[in-house]
Amino acid sequence: MDKREKLLETALELFVSQGFNDTPTSKIAKEAGIATGTLFYFFPTKDDLIVSLYLKLKGHAAESINAALAEVKSTKAIIQSYYEESLKWSLRNPSEFLFLAQFSNSPYLKKVGADKISAQITPVLQLFSSAVEEQKIADIDVNLLYALISNQVFGVNQYLSSNKFTKKEQHSIILDTFAMFWKMIER
Amino acid sequence: MDKREKLLETALELFVSQGFNDTPTSKIAKEAGIATGTLFYFFPTKDDLIVSLYLKLKGHAAESINAALAEVKSTKAIIQSYYEESLKWSLRNPSEFLFLAQFSNSPYLKKVGADKISAQITPVLQLFSSAVEEQKIADIDVNLLYALISNQVFGVNQYLSSNKFTKKEQHSIILDTFAMFWKMIER
DNA sequence: TCATTGACTGACTGTTTAGTCAGTCAATGT
DNA sequence: ACATTGACTGACTAAACAGTCAGTCAATGA
DSSP: OOHHHHHHHHHHHHHHHHTTTTOOHHHHHHHHTOOHHHHHHHOSSHHHHHHHHHHHHHHHHHHHHHHHHTTOOSHHHHHHHHHHHHHHHHHHOHHHHHHHHHHHTSGGGGGSOHHHHHHHHHHHHHHHHHHHHTTSBOOOOHHHHHHHHHHHHHHHHHHHHTSOOOHHHHHHHHHHHHHHHHHHHBO | OOHHHHHHHHHHHHHHHHTTTTOOHHHHHHHHTOOHHHHHHHOSSHHHHHHHHHHHHHHHHHHHHHHHHTTOOSHHHHHHHHHHHHHHHHHHOHHHHHHHHHHHTSGGGGGSOHHHHHHHHHHHHHHHHHHHHTTSBOOOOHHHHHHHHHHHHHHHHHHHHTSOOOHHHHHHHHHHHHHHHHHHHBO
16 A cells, blocks of 8 residues: 555545644644654655645546547537536535645635646636637637636535536536536627 | 724734744734733734724725625626726735735635625625626636636736836736736636 | 655754843823 | 733643654565
């Protein structure tokens, strides 16, 4: 069993339930059944651990979402897949999602290079660029479009996770809210 | 000069730039030019200080937004005012907004009673309720509508604050994005 | 066989922290 | 004139913390 992985997993759960402050490295190590020294063997500082976890989760999410994008054809269908897959990933990985939200709204975000962040969003920006060029959607700054879709995903995830819906209901809400989103931006 | 107020102001700036963990109570007191003991005279624990700050800011924001709502007539106009005023408040009070975002996405949120939170959103929920009854907008769960408008406000604020726009440009983006929002939910 | 490596350990430490407390002082009330 | 109050102080402490380090041990490889 990979101890580095085990530490990241344990840290995730503790960070989500207690926050960064109230989760000492000693507790993470103890809970993971690993010595404190080992934690610092893999991650030189606590900040390193936190940022590594962020990067890992961002990577996983992107991987999972992009996998579903590949098969698709029309610009609208790609954007719809991006929307659906983002929501499905968040619903499947609630702890991961909470961590990402907590991290992104904390001063820790500054510790991640701006280049790594823009690398993550560039593909989505290009998606919207194409849609604008193809005159499918209104001529809106792609950065604004990105802000709108991300936050709508965030909001719908919030709504879905704070209510008990069946898978079927969840899926239809996802489809409905995308239809609404598209109505909002279409030409 | 009100020392309690001064402490809250100083804490706000430090929390926003350093985060909750990395802002010791001693630093808040020092920066505010007030003794450590005084901080604990007003706020029994650090958590108390943090939660008090949250409640104060939420109150201020609500007050400022509701003030503008009173004058207005049609349901659509009220919702539009709510949207505009929320955004304007966020733009006028960037530190406050950042603190609220950080707090709301942290485990500290659990320390605020659910009753206090629902008290804040009930008026908005009723606004949407009326709009649905009047058949102005589609028959969508008001909680979903709330999630959508809050997060769109959040996203547009993000977009506006990470770009240098003139007041005029800002205003027209606010109007445009509300028009989009309305298009998304209207019947 | 013996040396070297590198993952891994956990007792330890220097520092930082939230929170305490005995006491000051100016303003009130009597 | 004296007592009482309550905002306010800052040196202090007990606990908790991130990070260290001297050393163990199994697996390589010469």
